[in-house]
Amino acid sequence: DTAVSQTPKYLVTQMGNDKSIKCEQNLGHDTMYWYKQDSKKFLKIMFSYNNKELIINETVPNRFSPKSPDKAHLNLHINSLELGDSAVYFCASSQDLWTFSNEQYFGPGTRLTVT
């Protein structure tokens, strides 16, 4: 059983397009995250949600809009895609937001290529 799943795994699109990435976790966790990993493999938090509520919104352009329809799902919509958006996007989840020792479980990643 896949714990954290993402679709699609690969996404190739042109500049200016709008695209969405979907994430689902079946671990019963309360907290979900979106990370961006750039070409230099630097992994950086973008958003975190706790029980469908936005908790963290790092310095991310407002072209990126997360949405959590329920606590098992966290989607990421990106408007007006730019070349610099090319990266691997990871979804992750953890039991809750406030138990500091909680590990995060990562999805397989979505490799986005903007041409």
Added chain:
Amino acid sequence: GQNIDQPTEMTATEGAIVQINCTYQTSGFNGLFWYQQHAGEAPTFLSYNVLDGLEEKGRFSSFLSRSKGYSYLLLKELQMKDSASYLCAVRVSNSGNTPLVFGKGTRLSVIA
């Protein structure tokens, strides 16, 4: 700001021991994690330290010194499958939140 430093690359021989260092200067400290990431795959959890000292888990051990802002991951009896990137991450305090901030990772190559 948050600053987490790790060596970019390391090479070690199969069967040997390797130590991957991580130093950090962060706003608040709520624990330090190590994750392993094989090429093209997701990061997976290895260890968590919040108190000073050594935590051992099989072939992997992780050490923390909070006063020095320093941690290391020790891998013993290296195997070829240990070739991966190792990510140090600190749970910081930021405007009432506690996000995980990652270092840039250390790419370990295990050679025969």
